[in-house]
Amino acid sequence: MAVALTTLTMARMKVAMLRHAFRGTRAQTAGTGAVLGALLAAGTIYLAFTDPDLLAAGYAVWLLGWILGPIFMGGGDETLRPEYFSLLGLSPRRLAAGLLVSAFVGVAPLVSLTALLGLLVAGVRLGVANALVAVPATALQLAVFVLLSKVSVAVVGLALRTRPGAIVSGLLNGAILAALGQIWVFFMLFGQTGVPAVVWYLPSGWGLLAVQGEWWALGALALLALLLLGAWAALLSRRAGAARPSTRGRRPMRAATANGAIVAKELRTWSRDLVRNHQLTFALSYGVCFAASPLVLGWDGMLPYAGPIFIVMAAAMTSNLYGTDGTALWLTLMTPSASDVRGRQLAWLSAHAPVAIVLTVAFTAVTGGPWPLILALLPALLGGATGLVPLVSAYGLVPGTDPHRRAGNPLRTSEDDGGLTGLAYLMLALVLLTAVPAGLVAIWYGWAGVAVGVVTGVLCHWGLGLLAERRLRSQGPELLDVMRSGRKPQATMKFRFEELSKTHKTIAWLCFGFGAIPLVPQGIIAAVFVTNGMLRHTWFLATYMPSGLRYPVAAAFVALGLAMYGTGVWVVKPRSSR
Known part of the structure; x- marks a missing residue:
């Protein structure tokens, strides 16, 4: 009863804090992220109607996003922090349970839940029993995503308290994020060799295995969620220490100027x-x-x-x-x-x-x-x-x-x-x-x-x-x-989003958010591919053009990207400086 009361209270606190925090520029950023996330979720659900192998690979990408996204963006969502409750005498497990429930309140969990509806689609296509299994599988899969994210952030936070840990975590995170940035390479590889079977047996694929009749996967998800909850509770109790690297043996700084x-x-x-x-x-x-x-x-x-x-x-x-x-x-x-x-x-x-x-x-x-x-x-x-x-x-x-x-x-x-x-x-x-x-x-x-x-x-x-x-x-x-x-x-702000109309805000966010697409991949990178003789390459339009139009098309995309950024800057400038 006490645990349930704690989790409910923390969830209500999270809702109240988000209700007052999502305003102005932060609300615009969250809205843009929600739209992009919804598009990715829709694409994931579409995979459920086509190929189960690609759906399993898609959920593996979502899992990596949950692990690496918070690390790359400064520790993830900490609207409620463990330090806020340090004087209440809550046990680590009770604190972890409350923070876990509050972690489901937000845009990212909602978007991920939408993407996980692909499990329900896959279950409905297989039969009534499979569809019923998809309901707890979806909830457990989302819990595993969130808990893996929390545990990974906590582990990296502890690693950053030592130099070897900071270096190793930086190497690993950079490698995984680079793999996500080059995901087209792996999709092309999968198209040539097929999706590797290992993606089914990653934690991201257990929900889909359960829906397809591998009932052990449902229990494995529940057990993994409990283990991750215990690990997070243990890691929360170690957050208090500060990172103070030793300076013994260091030469003193000497500078003449x-x-x-x-x-x-x-x-x-x-x-x-x-x-x-x-x-x-x-x-x-x-x-x-x-x-x-x-x-x-x-x-x-x-x-x-x-x-x-x-x-x-x-x-x-x-x-x-x-x-x-x-x-x-x-x-x-x-x-x-x-x-x-x-x-x-x-x-x-x-x-x-x-x-x-x-x-x-x-x-x-x-x-x-x-x-x-x-x-x-x-x-x-x-x-x-x-x-x-x-x-x-x-x-x-x-x-x-x-x-x-x-x-x-x-x-x-x-x-x-x-x-x-x-x-x-x-x-x-x-x-x-x-x-x-x-x-x-x-x-x-x-x-x-x-x-x-x-x-x-x-x-x-x-x-x-x-x-x-x-x-x-x-x-x-x-x-x-x-x-x-x-x-x-x-008085000193050069760009004032709050003074803009909704139309101008939308134009500015579209220009800043999507200007890099024509500028970098369709413009600069496509020109490099054309120079290296790489023709008809994936989604780079210039590589599909006749020989006389390849460079002009790439240059046109560069000009379009620059124009989008220029338009965004012009829109957000104060009227007095236009």
């Missing part, structure tokens, strides 16, 4: 901060695995792009660079005669450029090219990343959690997960844009693109860094107040 001190401080942070260790290894693993995934089809054409992909992902992971400092930002503002932006740029370059260069040169040498395009993209992306990381962080600063207060969940470096996710996607698009001129020149004129890449990289590094420096000098106190209070003053 103020700028040198900033560089030394940043490099020491990159070596000591376990969250940054995780981010760096995540970006490295993602870049290598994303580029290497097509090897399963016997194609090595993406290997040379491992370095550029690593740069873009590393920039996205550090897009809130100033926000992760927490209220220590005041030290930056009070440091005289020093350029904090230039110091951070040099430190970022020192931490990432050697890795990117080694990856690029080694993999391009293995495949034998294309040298002009790769050597043009490398300096352009490095310069664009070092210029955009401080600039985007200074203009779009998301108030972060002070590093010494990350004890409960080290993955959560900010209270606004939606803001961090939007900032990361914005960084992905902007960094890619900085390489477009060099890439196009390299495609059309060969080695001339290398010179263009060097010039644009230097200009982005210097010019965007200068803008970020001016932003810190002119708006430093306001940024510190945002970091301290968590509220952005309306």
